[in-house]
Amino acid sequence: xxxxxxxxxxxxxxxxxxxxxxxxxxxxxxxxxxxxxxxxxxxxxxxxxxxxxxxxxxxxxxxxxxxxxxxxxxxxxxxxxxxxxxxxxxxxxxxxxxxxxxxxxxxxxxxxxxxxxxxxxxxxxxxxxxxxxxxxxxxxxxxxxxxxxxxxxxxxxxxxxxxxxxxxxxxxxxxxxxxxxxxxxxxxxxxxxxxxxxxxxxxxxxxxxxxxxxxxxxxxxxxxxxxxxxxxxxxxxxxxxxxxxxxxxxxxxxxxxxxxxxxxxxxxxxxxxxxxx
Ligand SMILES: C[S@@+](CC[C@H](N)C(=O)[O-])C[C@H]1O[C@@H](n2cnc3c(N)ncnc32)[C@H](O)[C@@H]1O
Numbered sequence: 661x662x663x664x665x666x667x668x669x670x671x672x673x674x675x676x677x678x679x680x681x682x683x684x685x686x687x688x689x690x691x692x693x694x695x696x697x698x699x700x701x702x703x704x705x706x707x708x709x710x711x712x713x714x715x716x717x718x719x720x721x722x723x724x725x726x727x728x729x730x731x732x733x734x735x736x737x738x739x740x741x742x743x744x745x746x747x748x749x750x751x752x753x754x755x756x757x758x759x760x761x762x763x764x765x766x767x768x769x770x771x772x773x774x775x776x777x778x779x780x781x782x783x784x785x786x787x788x789x790x791x792x793x794x795x796x797x798x799x800x801x802x803x804x805x806x807x808x809x810x811x812x813x814x815x816x817x818x819x820x821x822x823x824x825x826x827x828x829x830x831x832x833x834x835x836x837x838x839x840x841x842x843x844x845x846x847x848x849x850x851x852x853x854x855x856x857x858x859x860x861x862x863x864x865x866x867x868x869x870x871x872x873x874x875x876x877x878x879x880x881x882x883x884x885x886x887x888x889x890x891x892x893x894x895x896x897x898x899x900x901x902x903x904x905x906x907x908x909x910x911x912x913x914x915x916x917x918x919x920x921x922x923x924x925x926x927x928x929x930x931x932x933x934x935x936x937x
Contacts, residue, residue: 661714664705666690670721672848677725677766677811685730690735723798727859739785742792747813749807750783751869756923757845760900761789762844763921763930767896776841777890779831779883780804784824786843791824793815802829805868811872831879832886840892845900846879848872877908884912887935894937903927 661669664921670686691698693713710718723733731737732748739753740761746752767773768790774797778787781801791799801812801824812826829836849870854862863869874876891897897916901909905922906928916933923929 663707741788746783754784773840777839779844784815799824802827837864840895842897901930
């Protein structure tokens with residue numbers, strides 16, 4: 661089959677799928693399988709594809725039609741300019757989480773930070789991105805999920821980092837130090853809203869990464885309760901939050917000086933709170 665025919669067939673096959681972008685995806689999938697840029701496909705549209713590539717191509721399209729996210733199919737995703745391993749047992753990093761990284765960079769630039777704790781690291785993208793930039797800061801990333809720990813370790817090895825350690829811990833359970841920075845993007849979706857999530861999220865992403873309890877605030881409360889003990893004086897706690905949780909977090913953090921940052925859609929996305937003397 662010629663390359664242009666494969667693209668056309670792929671396009672037809674995915675046409676009615678709800679959460680795909682067929683025009684972009686068929687090209688992306690084929691270019692990855694051929695290990696070439698998308699522009700190569702245009703110049704070589706009459707090339708005959710070999711059977712093995714075609715089999716893989718159609719098997720990936722079938723997974724996409726069933727809603728499996730591309731990032732899980734490829735086992736990789738891009739975050740803040742770097743490629744990270746991910747598998748179906750960890751949350752797929754969201755673009756909005758880059759706002760958390762920008763907030764953290766701003767704080768690191770303006771303060772003397774010695775150590776940083778992340779609760780609920782998932783694939784490790786946030787702490788690893790920061791550890792790459794700040795080699796003199798000690799990072800600790802914890803998660804309750806063995807899969808997340810394994811995935812984070814794989815990414816730490818990928819970037820050959822020595823200033824970050826990863827621990828299995830239910831919130832602060834296995835934490836012994838106190839920190840200048842505590843960061844978390846915890847599960848924050850209300851339990852009753854989980855059913856309404858799009859199929860790609862609800863059926864394929866781990867529930868452990870999504871469910872924030874009855875009001876979606878369970879993990880924020882737990883983490884805030886530990887700040888007296890685990891956050892150093894003049895330290896910062898930074899949370900990624902749901903678009904409608906800004907006011908709740910201001911209330912939960914009323915003893916702190918709080919700033920809420922917005923995302924590109926002008927919705928509340930990140931909370932920064934500073935602890936006093
Ligand atoms: C929303 S995901 C965030 C993952 C990653 N930080 C990111 O932004 O892509 C939340 C993470 O919290 C972890 N988690 C859930 N309950 C936890 C708990 N009790 N203690 C520590 N981590 C927990 C989940 O396993 C999941 O990896």
